[in-house]
Amino acid sequence: MLKLQEFVDFIFNEIPSIYLIVGSTFLFLFMGTMAFIVRTKAAKRPISPKRIILPPLFMSTGALMFLFEEFRVPFPQVIEAICVGLLFSVVLIITTNFEEKDDKLYVKKSKAFIIILFSLLIIRFVAKLILSSSINVGELGGMFWILAFGMIVPWRIGMLVKYYKLKNSIEKTS
Template sequence: MAAGIGLLIGILIAGSVIVIRLKASKKPTNAKKILLPPLFMSTGFLMFAEQSTWIPYWEAIIAFLIGTFFSLFLIKTSKFERHSGDVYLKRSKAFALILVGLLAVRTVMKLFLEQSVSLPQTASFFFILAFGMILPWRITMYIMYRRLSREQGIESNA
């Protein structure tokens, strides 16, 4: 029952991200909109103040590296374009499919992992994985944004 609720929550979150991403592509972006999400997400590291969430360093490194690998798919589908002097994140039809695919892979990993470690440690592993996915993706997006901004002479908000 709990696994079904967790899966449903994951699907709802993935759906929300898809909707937010599609809406975001209708508005111009700036450096703050790109860089603030990983900064806000980093507050989740406070979970490690609780000892039950601790995992071995090598597992944390593996989780981060898996997230970094997953970020490659997000990076590949994130492109910027210029319209009327502003920079917009270009819509990608593949983005929604990639998010659903990542959700499926993550769900299978979670079902496998939670059989051998505690729930707080599973949460730690997947938080680090998600951070490993968001951080390189957003840094790459910022670099692409800055490059396009410099080429077009657009001022940055960072």
């Protein structure tokens, strides 16, 4: 653990914050593009409760960043990040729907998803540029993780509810 803390200290003390901001922005753009590609491919496979629940569970490992002081976020900013995440999740819940094909459920392709994804990328980029002048990079990373987690968990719960409603209505009509 000490070696990892030394590495984190080196990153935050020796590398100018602008490089961290630019690097993390490119990484986020790459991850956003990958999310779009994965989502497009996933729409070709049937959805299941397991495939709905696993992404937030995998993402939850990111909470380990809060073991390090550099990433800890003051409570008012935690509340702000969660509220913004909840707001974004509402849009995702509304635009994520399912359809039945061959007795299996699939995520319905949505043109709104690409617009939402790139809008979120742009909003995040602009917010990062603005906030990076008043909030340190580690804390900002923690805030954006909280925002993303606060968005994905309600979205996936909403997906699960829609999945079971559609599944139950299909079973009733069969």
